[in-house]
Amino acid sequence: MGAWWVKKLWAQRPLEDLSYEELFDSFKTAPADVMIEFEHRLALMVLTMGLERARQEGLVGTAAEQRAEALTEEAFLAFEASFDKGSSRFGLARFADTLKGVVGAGAFEKNAVAFYTQLPLYTIADARQRTCVSLILARGMTDEAFDWVARQQHMTVQELEQVFAAGLVALEQARHDNFDPGELARLTEGYVQ
Numbered sequence: 493m494g495a496w497w498v499k500k501l502w503a504q505r506p507l508e509d510l511s512y513e514e515l516f517d518s519f520k521t522a523p524a525d526v527m528i529e530f531e532h533r534l535a536l537m538v539l540t541m542g543l544e545r546a547r548q549e550g551l552v553g554t555a556a557e558q559r560a561e562a563l564t565e566e567a568f569l570a571f572e573a574s575f576d577k578g579s580s581r582f583g584l585a586r587f588a589d590t591l592k593g594v595v596g597a598g599a600f601e602k603n604a605v606a607f608y609t610q611l612p613l614y615t616i617a618d619a620r621q622r623t624c625v626s627l628i629l630a631r632g633m634t635d636e637a638f639d640w641v642a643r644q645q646h647m648t649v650q651e652l653e654q655v656f657a658a659g660l661v662a663l664e665q666a667r668h669d670n671f672d673p674g675e676l677a678r679l680t681e682g683y684v685q
Contacts, residue, residue: 621658624641
C-alpha cells in the first residue's frame with residue numbers, strides 16, 4: 493500500500509477522544525485537525541471498501557491497491573467540501589452517501605455495519621479499546637486482522653483479544669447509555685440498533 497493512508501493512520505491526533513458529533517461540531521474552529529482525525533478513524537475502512545470496488549472491477553494485486561488508494565483519497569476529498577453542511581448528528585450518514593457515490597453501494601454495503609458501528613464506538617472512554625475495536629472492524633475481524641492489529645498496537649494476540657472483548661462490552665454499554673435505539677437506527681440507516 494502507498495504512503496497516503498499510512499500517514500493518515502498514524503498522524504498526530506489532538507481530537508481523538510471526541511465523539512463523531514463533537515468532531516463534526518469542531519470543524520469550524522479546527523478544520524485541519526478535524527480532517528486529520530476523521531481520516532485517521534476511517535481511512536482503513538474506506539480503503540477496504542475501495543479494495544472491494546477494485547475487485548468488483550476485476551483488478552488484482554498492485555493495480556487493485558492503487559485503485560483503492562485513489563478511491564479512498566477521492567472519497568475524503570469529495571466529502572471535505574460538505575463536511576460542515578447539515579446536522580453534526582448525521583455526519584457519518586452524510587459521509588456514507590459520499591462513499592456510496594465513490595466506491596459504489598455494493599462495496600459500501602459489505603462494510604456498512606462496521607462503518608456505522610463507529611458512531612457508538614467513539615463514545616467509549618477507553619482509547620485503547622476504542623482503537624483496537626475500530627481497527628479490527630476495519631480489517632474484517634479475521635485471524636489476520638487480529639495478527640495485524642496486535643503488531644500495530646505492540647501487544648500479543650492474546651492481549652488484543654482481551655482488550656477487544658472488553659471493548660465490545662464497552663461498545664454495547666455505550667450504545668445503551670448514549671443512544672436511543674430508534675435514534676441510532678435513524679443515524680445509521682438501520683444498520684446498527
